[in-house]
């Protein structure tokens with residue numbers, strides 16, 4: 024195994040030299056301090072710091088290929104890293120002697136095709152970079168609620184299927200190109216067949232789907248073609264307050280069923296709302312406990328019709344329509360359709376914050392139950408009520424009443440004891456949620472995936488074998504699974 | 506080290522979102538990098554979150570050797586504070602990144618992990634009391650000063666020895682406006698470069714000397730053309746009971762100076778020490794607007810792109826400093842400016858050097874004021 028193979032420092036300095044020969048001297052280093060800067064993310068209470076052995080910053084896919092083949096020959100673990108902002112410790116090494124493959128230099132937008140409504144990007148392209156270009160065509164990518172400094176490619180490949188605009192649905196990836204540890208290039212969908220990478224289900228099985236959404240990866244995606252969505256000039260925002268989680272679900276159902284709103288987000292009044300409104304400085308406690316934020320958009324005619332129907336549903340929704348400062352509506356608009364920047368304010372919620380969440384997919388019908396179990400478990404492990412937060416994002420086209428739920432706890436990131444409480448919380452909560460019934464986890468990261476894999480029967484075996492075929496030497500970042 | 510717990514706690518609060526690497530995206534939806542060191546070197550170690558992680562590892566005893574990468578990532582940062590300004594909009598940080606990075610440098614200096622270039626500056630200062638090791642004195646015209654004047658002009662090493670046109674202009678402005686002023690009989694370096702590079706001990710003698718001289722002078726107001734000196738006096742010197750003003754504050758206060766506006770399109774470059782460190786954004790603009798038409802650049806005020814020379818970068822990483830300056834020049838040209846005007850000798854020097862082959866003039870605002878001031 025690689026752990027024995029790469030034991031000695033001299034071997035490593037040879038390796039770094041070999042890597043430098045591939046990517047250029049300034050783009051590969053084994054310097055301890057530089058490696059340390061990649062050793063930890065905000066999930067450090069759960070995934071402790073660990074240094075990669077070296078950092079490599081390839082500039083193109085041929086360099087990626089050569090690095091992977093070298094690593095494969097020597098059985099050295101490789102961790103692809105696009106922006107490193109995954110909030111789940113996904114780029115923190117598991118094994119000693121890992122190569123961290125920092126792909127941020129590969130930041131070209133290869134194509135924006137307004138006719139096809141697609142963009143093809145390299146891993147280093149962030150949501151901000153992409154929107155800056157697509158908006159010229161009145162198009163935008165589907166945004167996660169993640170900072171717009173994250174990689175579009177990594178987000179879609181990780182299955183960032185919930186997003187700030189419910190209307191975008193849940194599949195933004197069309198096709199991609201991936202380099203495997205043996206140096207082979209794999210192209211998915213119509214990309215495999217022609218120069219037209221615009222159709223997901225080109226040939227045979229849906230390989231794009233099979234490769235993505237692992238806790239880690241089985242290769243390095245070097246370019247990806249994604250869907251773009253229209254930007255409309257007509258927009259209107261509504262904010263409706265509710266005292267519980269259950270009451271708004273009927274309203275959400277109506278909006279989703281009639282496909283009326285672009286963005287629909289139910290948040291509590293103390294957490295994400297601050298980001299959605301872009302300020303800490305407002306008496307949020309004076310608002311009802313939950314606020315439903317609704318954004319309607321569309322072309323002339325359709326927009327007015329939708330807006331009328333939304334208002335009609337709003338009248339009978341049992342909530343209180345809130346009259347808020349005009350700039351809140353405009354921040355909500357920017358954050359929903361222009362890339363999330365202020366959402367990171369959740370980190371400032373508890374003074375100096377950190378953010379722990381269990382993200383999951385499930386039906387709207389279970390919303391109140393998810394919230395109740397969140398509250399119960401938090402209180403049991405000593406997490407105070409005022410640290411317990413909740414978030415629902417329904418997703419079009421709403422088959423299975425598909426929603427993204429987030430069970431959040433915002434806390435002081437430097438508080439070790441609070442970290443212990445959260446570990447206890449996770450221990451109980453993962454099981455409870457699995458018992459209650461979920462469609463799946465937002466992301467199958469370390470800690471959450473183990474109790475889940477136990478329940479999926481033969482699928483886990485097949486999954487393992489699948490990874491083995493693609494990556495027999497187990498060099499790719501497995502995301503701490505298998 | 507001092508306040509270790511506080512420092513570690515601040516580091517733990519960095520959530521690695523990297524939003525500090527770009528200027529506010531909304532509402533203009535433009536991707537505008539903000540961190541010169543990260544943009545130039547690329548590795549995470551050169552962005553604020555990576556640097557903080559390195560500092561944690563030093564404090565927790567994981568890093569025990571001064572590797573090349575360590576020294577580069579720590580010292581090839583202009584300590585411009587742009588990351589902090591962005592971070593505080595979105596999180597509730599308690600310790601600003603510049604404070605953290607200066608504490609980091611003190612920690613390194615305490616271990617003797619210091620760059621030769623920075624050590625050489627300390628040696629020069631020890632020998633000559635100025636940061637450039639110059640042995641001659643900057644001469645003020647005889648008879649121009651008044652040792653009883655309420656106003657004392659603290660010239661600073663850079664204006665005395667590298668961009669004397671700034672000192673000359675300021676002195677001419679005093680003359681033209683009939684302001685009585687004095688300069689220090691023996692002006693020593695303010696110590697800024699030593700504080701910024703972690704060599705705090707070496708600065709103590711300078712502080713003591715300058716404080717003594719200023720007290721002796723009887724001046725009530727000390728005027729600076731160098732924001733680095735002003736910041737050092739504000740933040741690292743004891744209270745001397747005198748008013749400390751940047752030249753642009755002093756000039757704004759004078760009100761109508763009978764300036765003849767030039768037909769010049771000028772972009773104003775906010776010096777980091779003047780803007781982000783001292784919050785002085787409006788006065789330089791007010792003064793500049795009287796002598797030129799201001800063309801706004803995309804990154805301004807709290808989110809200004811650093812010229813690249815601060816924090817000891819110019820002396821140790823000149824290529825990086827010049828690259829950063831060139832980025833700023835590009836931005837000024839894009840704004841339609843014919844001149845890039847700053848209010849700091851250090852900025853002027855670096856920007857001017859980078860502009861050598863450019864069709865863009867680089868000035869300090871006091872030079873333009875002097876030019877436009879009618880007697």
Ligand SMILES: Cc1cc2nc3c(=O)[nH]c(=O)nc-3n(C[C@H](O)[C@H](O)[C@H](O)COP(=O)(O)OP(=O)(O)OC[C@H]3O[C@@H](n4cnc5c(N)ncnc54)[C@H](O)[C@@H]3O)c2cc1C
Nearest residue numbers: 104105106107108109113167168169174177178183240244
């Ligand atoms: C405040 C906040 C809110 C967030 N909200 C959301 C949200 O609403 N939706 C959402 O989806 N996420 C959210 N996130 C999580 C996270 O930021 C994103 O999922 C992000 O897309 C991760 O992208 P990255 O570029 O940082 O990936 P990285 O951290 O670089 O990589 C993540 C994983 O992908 C692998 N990987 C990276 N690049 C490649 C590649 N080229 N080929 C193969 N594998 C690769 C890595 O090895 C790692 O396993 C949020 C984060 C924050 C801080």
Ligand code: SF4
Nearest residue numbers: 519520522523525592
């Ligand atoms: S310093 Fe602030 S803005 Fe930068 S990565 Fe850390 S938390 Fe985010």
Ligand code: SF4
Nearest residue numbers: 540582584585586588
């Ligand atoms: S102080 Fe300036 S150069 Fe240093 S990390 Fe912050 S933004 Fe970058």
